[in-house]
Amino acid sequence: MAKITANHVRVSILTVILYAYVTVVAVTARVLPSHPYVNGQEKPIAKIYDTSKYGILQLGNGLATTPQMGWNSWNFFRCNIDENVIKETADALITTGLAKLGYNYVNLDDCWSEPDRNSEGKMVPDSKAFPSGVKALADYVHSKGLKLGIYSDAGLYTCQIRPGSLKHEYDDAALFASWGIDYLKYDNCFNMGIEPEERYPPMRDALNSTGRTIFYSLCEWGVHDPALWAGKIGNSWRTTDDIEDTWESMTTIADINNKWAAYAGPDPDMLEVGNGGMTYQEYRAHFSIWALMKAPLVIGCDVRNMTAETYEILTNEEVIAVNQDPLGVQGRKVDTYGPDGCYQIWAGPLTEQRTVVAFWNRCSKPATITANWGAIDSILLPVSPLKIYGSAQVDAHACEMYILTPVIARSAT
Structure with missing residues (x-):
């Protein structure tokens, strides 16, 4: 029979940011290395989030460490x-x-x-x-x-x-x-x-x-x-x-x-x-x-x-x-498909090894938009062979935003 071991793995959790409530959905499990943006000490590992030109606004007056x-x-x-x-x-x-x-x-x-x-x-x-x-x-x-x-x-x-x-x-x-x-x-x-x-x-x-x-x-x-x-x-x-x-x-x-x-x-x-x-x-x-x-x-x-x-x-x-996340790295468009590219995925890194992801339907009709979480994660942390897909039903011209949050869970063997 299966038993719970003492081994720990990371589990990515989707925390959906809705305007009325917050829900949580588990999507994948794997071991994650340290996030490359924590404390801003390490350079990013992929061009999609290249912040090589990034600095905390160099005017020198101490303002705008987060957007005004x-x-x-x-x-x-x-x-x-x-x-x-x-x-x-x-x-x-x-x-x-x-x-x-x-x-x-x-x-x-x-x-x-x-x-x-x-x-x-x-x-x-x-x-x-x-x-x-x-x-x-x-x-x-x-x-x-x-x-x-x-x-x-x-x-x-x-x-x-x-x-x-x-x-x-x-x-x-x-x-x-x-x-x-x-x-x-x-x-x-x-x-x-x-x-x-x-x-x-x-x-x-x-x-x-x-x-x-x-x-x-x-x-x-x-x-x-x-x-x-x-x-x-x-x-x-x-x-x-x-x-x-x-x-x-x-x-x-x-x-x-x-x-x-x-x-x-x-x-x-x-x-x-x-x-x-x-x-x-x-x-x-x-x-x-x-x-x-x-x-x-x-x-x-x-x-x-x-x-x-x-x-x-x-x-x-x-x-x-x-x-206002203190990491301060701008999110961006990471994937488009569908008619004229109107099914879009936007994403960016946050503190505490989190990632914000938005499904944006720029078509004129409701649609189910699918994100390849493995592909998005591999851009940020390219170590996983998993190909996990997540979908959301998105109204016309609407956007649904999620946060990927790593948590500790026990694996079953």
Whole structure:
């Protein structure tokens, strides 16, 4: 008869991250070596997760060891912002519990300033929209335990024709620091044809010179492949043009950002979850893939008036934990098949020898998507001859996310 021996083997467990519950399914058993990413001490063993260019964002200000989380005004409000909207948003981040989950940046985008600098050459807040000034607004946001971000441009003007910071970097950085700013989104309009590699470093130096710790978000649109050079300049850098609130825009941007999985800090733009242009399943996929890619989770909807579905997506703690996993290695697309490659498997390594895997159905009909766990595992840990397949029923344009977690089990002989 069979008996339980004292020998131990590793068992990979699938922990499915659903938006209502968590289930566990055992899929395979084998001996695993040490995970190559634990503590970031060893180099990866396969190109699919090559992090040879990876570093914890080399700006040197101690920020962005995990992707930034917060809110930005642009996607929903565009130029229709004022100090009451910002204060109410800060309040809503607290009352909804979003702040406790890590959404702690409250970021002004374009249109916060007057169209011209003052007689002293300084930027001035729009007197109608921000009559109390940005310093008072920062004080209010800070009183809530949150951080305030602001927007400028590495050109003569911002995209909405407000003053840019080109050739004004030190003056503007000092002004932002005096106001208590914690985050700068730095855009790329009206750049005079000057290479971004020349325009973005001066603001880094200016921010560092203030003595205030300010998150530096480069919004270069991916024009000059900033992943190749921006790691020593900013805390994050945009890899794409602006996202739009459509399925086509979101999926296109995901594919472009996927190219830069070997680098730390790529930013495929803000979340559109809750703005009305996509379905629940599409928004759910959007949030899941952004989390897996270690993209910034910066909310772009009106958090004062969220639907229950929007709240459910944005507050999924398991998915947020994937995004904020301290290993910090970007997940990516590892397999595609089916009509036009619309059955997709995305995956990435996590701490504690875990792996996150997402089934993404980009077809217009529900489908059963199958992942070859042996193939995925062999990419990460190429020692197993087993060929184990797992399938999930996935709705059209939906995504189901899983975590592979090694556990100890006894083998039967």
